Amino acid sequence: MPNSPIISIVVADDHLFFREGLINVLKSKKRFEVVGIAGNGKELIELVSKHKPTLAIVDIGMPVMNGIEATKMIMAMEYKTEVIALSMHTEEAIIFKMLEAGAKGYLEKNISKEELFIAIESVIDYNQFYFPESSTTSMFRLMKKLSFSPYPKPSVLFSERELEIVSLVCQDFSSKEIASSLSLSNRTIETHRVNIMQKMNVKSVAGMVAYACTKGLVQL
Amino acid sequence: MPNSPIISIVVADDHLFFREGLINVLKSKKRFEVVGIAGNGKELIELVSKHKPTLAIVDIGMPVMNGIEATKMIMAMEYKTEVIALSMHTEEAIIFKMLEAGAKGYLEKNISKEELFIAIESVIDYNQFYFPESSTTSMFRLMKKLSFSPYPKPSVLFSERELEIVSLVCQDFSSKEIASSLSLSNRTIETHRVNIMQKMNVKSVAGMVAYACTKGLVQL
DNA sequence: CGTTTTTTCCGTATTACTACTGAAAGCAAA
DNA sequence: TTTGCTTTCAGTAGTAATACGGAAAAAACG
Helix, strand or coil, rough: CCCCCEEEEEEECCHHHHHHHHHHHHCCCCCCCEEEEEEEEHHHHHHHHHHHCCEEECCCCCCCCCHHHHHHHHHHCCCEEEEEECCCCHHHHHHHHHHHHCCCCEEEECCHHHHHHHHHHHHHHHCCHHHHHHHHHHHHHHHHCCCCCCCCCCCCCCHHHHHHHHHHHHCCCHHHHHHHHHHCCHHHHHHHHHHHHHHCCCCHHHHHHHHHHHHHCCCC | CCCCEEEEEECCCCHHHHHHHHHHHHHHCCCEEEEEEECCHHHHHHHHHHCCCEEEECCCCCCCCHHHHHHHHHHHHCCCCCCEEEECCCCHHHHHHHHHCCCEEEECCCCCCHHHHHHHHHHCCCCCCCCCCCCCCCHHHHHHHCCCCCCCCCCCCCCCCHHHHHHHHCCCCCCCHHHHHCCCCCHHHHHHHHHHHHHHHHCCCHHHHHHHCCCCCCCC
């Protein structure tokens, strides 16, 4: 999913080396912006409430406040920051608690860059849960199945501007309103609409909004 | 959810008395239409493939073919028939297998009419999983949480005609097209659109489609 | 049977959207 | 540097949708 909005991330882990490594990996993709680094759960919730990031990557075992408690507190905040849990080993009971607390994904610490990216995009772009392949207990198999992506991936790519306009259209704003709110010409918006509808292969706004909803282009 | 489309149902249970009782209860609501009655899994899949019902209410323990196998086969069909499982007792392992097979709900046989109706509407209207309150093991607590309704209930009621038109609008049909496909005047459709938008409190088609998607008025 | 809701239909006017053009500036990749 | 994509803007025209009105038949409900 190129041309996607920036994902701001807060990272929490009590191991300096791992933390730094993780941050470096995240920084290698320009879509990811690390806005905060925490060494324990308390720091984490402070950073999350301060920066309201899109995502928090949270180690489960941390001093002062563990990842489970911290996740619960993050979930209680009004801003919707997603949480992906990190753990050294696959301990089913712990992962379970983390998911109950509200985490949307779980990762072992020895994963590859690629798996990390996939996990983040699954959770953020496609609003799905993410579990590692190694967790093959029956409960996880079932949960994987139940938490399939509700959105089939769109087959075409939309630019950031286009996604912005789609989103505003879905919020019931007219072209004029969108134009003035973005300080652009009405004709610019109309051109975008035409292009968007062509890409979607639909005939009218109705089809455009329906497409956006079903493909998960907008989160309403 | 009054003014909702008819739900066609196939019932499968090997106990005559229970089966008849269930059918009578279903018939007490005019929204439910029992289109088939099966005494075992084999009959069930024949009836489902013949009638393509909205819902199948399936006993787990049946001769010839049990509910789990039958559910798997129903899920493999192209038509999307939902399955609600029935069981005598709450046996976690069995329920688990049933959910893995693709059932969206589970009910004990000693439930009330009201609970049955709620279960059906949860599964059909709101696309959510349904578990009985009595299953309070941690796994079910979590699964309940994960399978919350993605759709907040609409606060207004729409007539069948209105829902029909909403659905067609969401499918990118213009008023003219809808008018001719329903053999109605263009003005009739336009009037409906106005009424619908007033009820939804939106300003344009875009808002209408977005409302329909978020409230689950249409299944796209 | 009366009441209410639903469904049907119309005129007029205005606004919004879509179709068909065309084009220039910016930016990034090849 | 050329190529391509994104973003910006515009004229003209036609079509669709929305905002005001108003109204009557049909069906559902008590």
